[in-house]
Amino acid sequence: MISSQDITGLILAGGRGSRMGGVDKGLQPFKGQPLALHALQRLQPQVGQCMLNANRSLDTYQGFGAPVHPDVLPDYAGPLAGFLTGLSHCTTEWLLTVPCDSPCFPLDLAQRMTAAAQQASATIVLAAGPEVGRDGTLQVRPQPVFALLHRSVLPSLQAFVAAGGRKIDAWTAQHPQALCTFDAPGDNVQAFANANTLQELMALQKMPNTAD
């Protein structure tokens, strides 16, 4: 069994936030506290230790009480740059990533992701969960910024990004991987709701079933 102590949680807060007008998204308030702090507090009880990946306002992120690491790659290379940064600083067997802008993620994320890793003997597990499709219906889709990565995949990720690779699925496809689906009865259909714009963030705050 994989113990929670074998997992380092990583909050991804290193993006441009362009759809939010270029603000530092992790610092935008959600229910009275910064999004990234909210995500950190939701992940901390699930794992042995946590760290934050951010590229701006590093002093503010430092104040959240977990180590802060800016991207090891320049120029906002995307979420894989966050994965690479996290794996580069990870001293546990596993790294579990969550984005800062989906503050309602499952409280049993780590437990179910590690169970999926063991069941499939996978070195990479991606979450899958409901999302509102273009036709307005809920569809279960991969949520690839929610990733459980075994530390052994670091050299492969280094090589992939060094060759210019930026797409998460193109990289994960190179490894034994599993999908962990969060669509059981009782699972929150809003668990992976994502605030990319200020309007989406306001809507997320007003949703009734997003409380901890």
Ligand SMILES: Nc1nc2c(ncn2[C@@H]2O[C@H](COP(=O)(O)OP(=O)(O)OP(=O)(O)O)[C@@H](O)[C@H]2O)c(=O)[nH]1
């Ligand atoms: N470290 C790092 N993380 C990133 C980067 N780009 C996106 N992310 C993170 O990946 C997750 C998903 O990002 P998006 O919401 O698609 O992108 P964003 O940059 O936050 O916002 P947009 O610029 O509006 O796309 C978020 O947690 C981001 O913080 C990057 O260049 N570096």
Ligand SMILES: [Mg+2]
């Ligand atoms: Mg997003």
